Amino acid sequence: MAVAVVGLGADGWAGLTDTARGALTGADVLIGGPRQLDLLPAGECAGLRVAWPSPLRPAVPKLMAEHAGRRIAVLASGDPMFYGIGRALCEELGPDALRVHPHPSSVSYACARLGWPVEDTEVVTVVGRPVARVSAALHEGRRLLVLSAGAATPGEIAALLRERGFGPSRMRVLEQLGSEREDVYGGTADTWEHGPGDPLNVVAVECRRDPGAAVPRLGATPGLPDAAYEHDGQLTKRHVRAATLCALAPAPGELLWDIGGGSGSIGIEWMRTHPSCRAVAVERVPERAGRITRNAAALGVPGLRVVVGAAPAALEGLPAPDAVFIGGGLTAPGLLDAAWAALAPGGRLVVNTVTLESEAVLAGQHRRLGGELVKLSVAHAVPVGGFTGWRQAMPVTQWSVTKPKHQGE
Secondary structure: OOEEEEEEOOOHHHHOOHHHHHHHHOOOEEEEOHHHHHOOOOOOOOOEEEEOOOOOOOHHHHHHHHOOOOOEEEEEEOOOOOOOHHHHHHHHHOHHHEEEEOOOOHHHHHHHHHOOOHHHOEEEEOOOOOHHHHHHHOOOOOEEEEEOOOOOHHHHHHHHHHHOOOOOOEEEEEEOOOOOOOEEEEEEHHHOOOOOOOOOEEEEEEOOOOOOOOOOOOOOOOOOOHHHOOOOOOOOOHHHHHHHHHHHOOOOOOEEEEEOOOOOHHHHHHHHOOOOOEEEEEEOOHHHHHHHHHHHHHOOOOOOEEEEOOOOHHHOOOOOOOEEEEOOOOOOOOHHHHHHHHOOOOOEEEEEEOOHHHHHHHHHHHHHHOOEEEEEOOEEEEEEOOEEEEEEOOOEEEEEEEOOOOOOO
C-alpha cells in the first residue's frame, strides 16, 4: 500500500484538506518531527506516533522496513517535495510507492504576503546548510527568500549582508506563516537590532549594494575580479579563468575535479554557475587548502570539497567527475593518465600551463588524443613614465579535450 506523505502548515490540523485528514486518521503509523506530531489531535489520529531520529536520512529505510505492511503516514512541513522529506522517500521507495498531499509552502505564503511573484523570487535554504550559501545569490535589485534554520538565522543573514557589501538591503522576517500567530518585522541589514524571534521563520531580502563597499562587485558569470580572492599568487587570473570555465562548460548537476586548486577559483566559479554544480579541489599545500575553504565560503559556495594531498594519489576514491581541470602538477607521473581514465565518455579535460616542459607534454597529448590547443595572452595597460604602455602577462597554453563516447572517435 502507498505511503501517505502529508504536508502540514503552521495552522496544523485546521489547514488540512479532508483528503489529507483522511490519510492521517486512517494511518496505523504516524512518522514525523515532534513539532508536527504535536499538531495532530489525539482523538482523531490514533495511529502509533514515531518521531524521526537524528540524523534523519539514514533512518528512512530502517523505519519503512520496520513498519512494512502497515498503513504509514509521514508528516512534512508545507510542501513535502520542496526541500522536504518527500525527496528522500522518493529516492528510497520510488514515486509510485507514495501518495503525496502537498500543503502551500512557506515560499508561497511569503510571496503572497509580500506581493512578490514566485517565479521572480530566488530561494536559498540554510536548513542544515551554511548561511554562507546566501552570498552567491546577492545581486543588486534581486529578491531573495531564505529558508531559516532557526531563530538565530535572521541575525546571521544581516551580518553576512553587511560583510558582503549589502548592508542597505531591506530585510523582513515572516514568522509562523499561515497560523494565528503569524507576524512580520523588518529593517535593513546595516541597522539590524532584532534579537532571535520565533524559530519557524522565512527571511525576505531585497538586495541593495552599498556603492562604497570595499568588497568588489561580483557578477553572475565566470571571471570574477582577482581582488575577490584571498591568494598568495597561485591564482588563475580573471581573463584566463573566464576562458577556462568556458572550455570546461559546466552544466547543472555536474562534478568538477580542480587539481592543483591554488586559491580555488576554478572550482568556486564552476559551482557558482548553478546551485547544483559540485566541485572537489585537490591541493597538496595545507595552507592553500585552508585558503580555498575560506574563499569558497566568502563567495557563496561553502559546499566545495577540499582534499589535501598530491595528485594522482589524492584522487583515489573520489566520485567520478564530469570534467577535470589541471592547473598545477602536470608533470607528476601518471597524473594525466589518471584524470583521463576517471572521466566518463563525454567528459571534458582542460589543462593550463605556463612552462615549456609542461607545454611539451600538452603538445604530445594533443597529438595522441586530439582536442584544442590554444595560447592565451593578456596584456594590461600600465604607466610608462608619463605615458601608457602594455605589460604582457605570462602567456598560458591551454589544452581542452572531450573524451569520445565510443572507442575510435
